[in-house]
Amino acid sequence: MKRRYISLIAAALLITPSYTMAADEAAVTGSVELGVRGVDDQDNSAKFQEYRDFDDGLIGNFLLDAYKGSNYFELQGGNIGLDDQDYSLKGGQYGIFKYRLNYDETPHNLSFDAKTFYSGVGTDNLSFSGAAPAPEANWSSFDYSIERKKYGGELEVSLGTPFFVKIGASRLETEGVKPLAAGDFGGTVEMPEPVDYQTNDLNLMAGYRSKTMNFTLSGILSSFDNDNLYLNWENPLFGNSELSVLPPENNYGKIGANLALKELPFMSTLSLNGSYAKLEGDFSISDLNLTVPLALNRSTFDGEIIYSNLAAVLVSQPTRELDSRLYYRYTDKENKSDIISYDNGLGVIESNATDLFDYSKDDAGIDLGYQLPWQSKAGIGYEYQYVDRHNRPDAANTTDDTVFVQLKNSLSEYVTAKLKYSHLERDTDTDFDLTGVTDTDAEYIAQFVQRFDATDKSKDEIKLSLEFYPMDTLDLGLDYSYIMNDYDEVVLGRTEDTRHQVYLDFLWHHFNFLNLGGFVGYETTDADADHYNFAAGSGVPPQLADPTMDDGNPLSYLWTQEIEDNFWTYGLSSQIRLMEDALKLVLSWEYQKSNGKSTFSSQSATPLLDLDAYDDYSKKRLEAKIVYALSKQLDINLGYVFEKYTYEDLQYEGYDYTPNGSTYLTGAYADHDYEANIGYLTVRYGF
């Protein structure tokens, strides 16, 4: 038996060469596609290659499937040799075991040709020679780019029994440079942050499965390592050395259990799920090369966060007409990290005791569905959610009550329609301690700031969905949704946001000659917010941190902002068979346009200028491809792709690396626009 298990593992990993062959028939199919590609991208924009490696040269991919008896083997690879290449191998023996190996590279290009006066790009030490940075013309260029390489495997063994064991391991290596900035009232400096992460995961699962019961036990061990725990950098504004702390290393472990009981009375299924996870990260002040502050209470930080989750779901269908779902979920995040305290140099003790965040959440609900006459189904539901937060005085707890009603009809063979309305009412309790705080203190404002993620609100949502089948050859679909959040108790913060979203698509085919598809999407968002500009206690009379009072100082004033986002997109794609089984033309066109705008009103004597270019962009893509089949096994693909992206935004228009004497930028995310032409010719051999 031991030998068999070893053989199974060896087979899965393909590490034992063997040429022992059986005489049974094996079915082998697959394809290999090889070719050349030419890319014309004069703008050298990272946005064009954000997650892709588009270079001139050879391109290829392959696919290989083999089946013999109860064994199977599936191998595939894409973008061979490029920075976005991927390979996967799956195989096994049906009912006995299965395995998977995979390797994937994904680039994330952020900005090309960024500039900096620092030397040491990519390291944890950024410096420059002399008393001040070199003139901009002498800055060196570099790319903000990250490459992720992930590889791993998984083996599942069940040996033809209801029991199974699964083990998997993977490693993710992330390397490159991304933008980091640090600043204060003296100015700001943007710089390249080194990225050199490794994440190692081990997954284990064992269980039992049958038609009436599934039970699984699972565990995860994951470690995150960072080769650079801090970044030393020379501050050109003050001529001193500074240090930025980078993501800390951590270890994460999780165990979980799931039980699903099926075919219970009333056609019920019950699922019980529970998990416990612990996140740990320990480091000392010397690990981070930090200066020890005054009266520091401890020189090491032991971070520990516990996640606990429980869930129970019961679905039933007591009658043919009625179905129900009852559920309860409990989530708890407990922060058991060390309290750090120190003297901030002004004789004030600072501590993270009021910063470490915990929360727990109870979530329970019931959904009912009932089959009505005329192929209709009605649904109603109610959900209760209670969130209790620690160290979030503006939203110490929130209670959500949500109801929904839904109606679906498919009486006509040609139309299926669904309409759903839901309403949420959120009630939030605060827990401010403003003892000793007066309206000339900045902290006084806290009681007037309500945050959209957790404040009182009512939310209405309407969704309409239609599927049309007017002809055998034509499918049409339409979705519309309206979402409105009314933050009715808000003094400062977002007061209301409204969204409309419409999507339409179709698919039409004309005999075996033409497939034509298209889609249209339109989204609009309108968000309003109220704000208060003030400098607590300054001026005469002193500015007050109370937006409901007139402090008599014209420098403190209320202002409002309305943000409108409009987005629309459409696309068409077609596949035309010019010569049956021999010549095919594929054409597609996609367009999207985003238009944002921010308008202000203000009680200040100085009017505010609207922002009329706010994440405005357009994106176009055209693809034309001819596929010519020389034979059943061999075809030629000749294609052309045109892409154009233009971006307009006042935060980037007129980009300046040193816009004032106290700001040094590098050009991060400033190389948006591109226009690219891609041509390719490939030969695909299928077997």
Next chain:
Amino acid sequence: MPVCSGPGEESMSSSYLKRFALSLWCVAISVSGGGGMGLLPVPAALAATAGEGCADCHQQMVNTFDTTFHAKIWKGMGQQHGCQTCHGDTDAHVADPTMKNVLVYQAKGGSPVDELSAKCLECHGSDTHMAMWNMSQHSRDDVSCFTCHIMHATRGEVDQPTKCFTCHREIKVAVNKQSHHPIIENKLKCTDCHNTHGTSSQHMIKDDTVNQLCYQCHAEKRGPYVWEHSPVEENCLICHSPHGSRHGKLLAEKVPNICQDCHDWSRHPGTPYDANAAFSGSSPSNRFLARSCLNCHGAIHGSANFENQGLRR
């Protein structure tokens, strides 16, 4: 059909690719016991009953049946199946060839979805990933197996994300926006984050909470931090739209607005940043231009610094 032949036997194919494939393949087979040495009893060759009588009307389906994923598996496992296995008793259908007398896997005019799902679950009901199918939102929305899976496909995999987009139109639009996860680049699949067959979590995500799911790939955001940013710790989706956004970094709203919606405070958090604060404005402000708030608060997800630097170091 190519033959997995031994040395000295008749050449299996003139294709080097086939030789390479079969070499790899035979490695796997030989050490695992081969088809005839598996732990499951393998009966005699599958009788060619599939499609008898059906070919009169559905010739193409029957002719290509052996190339389907289902047929390969059944044949491999020595199980005898035909059209009736999935389509039910076809006698009535033969007598009265309408779609009412047989299980038809299609949206328009097809059989009731609960009957179709039940038929698939006869074989797949014990699969681990199907354990919570009955409680999935898909099941409750009358989505059936055939909605996503092509029963006669030659491979078992669903064409993601294309198939998902046929219903989730808003997601199709989102993932094509300027800021998106690499889904359309085929580097992420819908099923990397969602178990489309059902979970006990919200939105059928493949972990208990949103943050625990995100941390699977973004382990550098896990912490634990000395100084935290509470919404970050509660739910990544407060600030990010995971499928795509018209704003950079998958943000649900643009900086500085997404920050100012929560942070109204003395001096710069409560200051309005209008067009004057832009590069081209009368008084460019490093609190607005380029990356705005992130120009100073670079540790927005949390900081391991021992001193409180306002998430700036």
